[in-house]
Amino acid sequence: GAVVSQHPSRVICKSGTSVKIECRSLDFQATTMFWYRQFPKKSLMLMATSNEGSKATYEQGVEKDKFLINHASLTLSTLTVTSAHPEDSSFYICSASPPGLAGVSAQYFGPGTRLTVT
């Protein structure tokens, strides 16, 4: 089956630094990838839709300059949390949709990245 990986699985950084999280589709090409954020005991919230070769589409309330998304190839999307603050600490999850498979059921999720900002 389709596999999506994320790296790193856990990261601790100091306040004010930037952190990059990678999302890779290992055995398929993904024209669309999605980034979610999950707070403790709360729902996954869609942050942005990442489209290969074009700008990401951000959800309302998500700061574009804070959460930089780059989808430079059909197998890799990156999320960079810039000038991180403790309130950015969260669990970040990506998902990817293979081209040619329309619909939500075609989304494959990564295992998530736990970010802790000290």
Place this chain on the structure above:
Amino acid sequence: GDSVTQMEGPVTLSEEAFLTINCTYTATGYPSLFWYVQYPGEGLQLLLKATKADDKGSNKGFEATYRKETTSFHLEKGSVQVSDSAVYFCALSPLSSGGSNYKLTFGKGTLLTVNP
């Protein structure tokens, strides 16, 4: 806006017990409904889905019926196993003609632990 409410966990059951995890939703129109499962250390996996009223989704012994009159999509399994221990997420996606039909709105997740 759209929202999903599912029962708070954690839920702890003995093997072969009956499982119900409640899920209700608020949405305009006729959304598609999903249950996702996340096993320890892994990503979310689609467990089952239903796209219209009265549809029943089923997979691996789990079932859920799309009830429009009660805006519910409760997850059930007649006899749980230790290997079913995981976090279960109820989710919906609105039906629309634009690109936004991929968007998922999730519930908070319910941790299920099944003891031998």
